[in-house]
Amino acid sequence: MTEPGFFGQVLEWFTDPANWTGDFGIPNRLLEHVVMSAVSVGIAVVVALPLAMYIGHRRRLERLVVSVANVGRAIPSFGLLFLFVLWLGVGLSSPPALRPAIILALVLLAIPPILTNAYVGIQGVEDDTLEAARGMGMSEWAILFRLEIPLGMPLIVAGLRTAAVQVVATATLGAVVAGGGLGRYIIDGFAVRDLPQIFAGAVLVALLAILVDLMIGGAGRVFSPRTATRRSREPERGIELGAT
């Protein structure tokens, strides 16, 4: 038997039953990655969406949105992880998917894209439309929930999509500061120069990121109002805040 080539070794890694069971197995690492990302994006949505609705509807504090977007772009996500670990410690007493320092960094990363996109979507409703709605006697709440949010939906979802993809990417980096998730395969592989494992980890992380991107893009098309123009029914990428 000859030694299998590099891709043969990667295939061996994927078919090794040991990599599919227990805490170090792919199902558990994937679950950790998804839980870590979902919790962070969830918290960010709870913080950013109401804020975007207020600012977008009232057209107040608009400078705040621009500042948050600019600051969000300039801060390196990798550095943010280290800063919070410096402050809160790595948090080994909490489960690998819920280390406080990592979650906090991920939440802060997810807020700018959600806030800016939702704001742009909500305030983008044309003045004529708003005047017509007020003329018809619609209340401010009705205008927000039946007009501005549905019409802004493509961008709201676009922000969610950008945030989710960034969070999935940065959750991978969380492995550097002892977090769980699929990044573990890459970081642990670096430590022992296990190239097939590093490559396999990269495949898993990339697939998850692309899948999240496609799924939220698809959901965006389903939830967009029929009245929206054709262009905005396309999967929006929204306002980018940088790769991670």
Added chain:
Amino acid sequence: MTGAPFWSWEWVGRNLDLILDQTLQHLWLTFLAVGIGLLISFPLSVVAYRRRALYPPIAWVTGTLYTIPSLALFAFLMPFTGLSTLTAEIGLVSYTLLILIRNIVTGLRGVPPEVREAARGMGYTDPQLLWRIELPLALPAIVAGVRIATVTTIGLVTVTALIGQGGLGALMLGGFRGLYPDLAIVIGVVLSVALAVAADLLLFAGQRWVTPWSRQAGARMVAT
């Protein structure tokens, strides 16, 4: 993290060379990535602008690259190009493509058709039209793309410390691993943000200087 006091300015004083070197390395890696990114993006954008059918596939490929997390992209390349600057740059350049191509194409498409017609009427050939009319008019949008790409790359370069490329990420990583005091983490993050802000302002000032006619329009385009 070491047991040294947090504000160990003495360490900073003794390691100014290290901090300066890593800052310069950070800038060099960023400059290479955005420079090579532009060299690749520009011809691709012109082709995608002239032949509209080519834009969607180019956007799809660069969009997919953009979605792949940086650590995964470096990890994909590791078995082939090792812990090298090449690995770092292939990854970093990949991320600039989507931003640059989108902005260059948007800028070129924004040239008013009347302007193009007039230039053609005056006998401009395709290359003359591109270099003397379309490119200067698209410059504010292109610079807006270069600014986003530069700021993004400065953030991403921190990650290349994991594949042994130095830069400000090496200060952060060293601080975390106890090689340097905790303060090194803060210095790394602060300098990285400072570089991003400074690069952004410099590029913006540069653009206003070379395209004085766009001073009103350019400022607005940049906000998104």
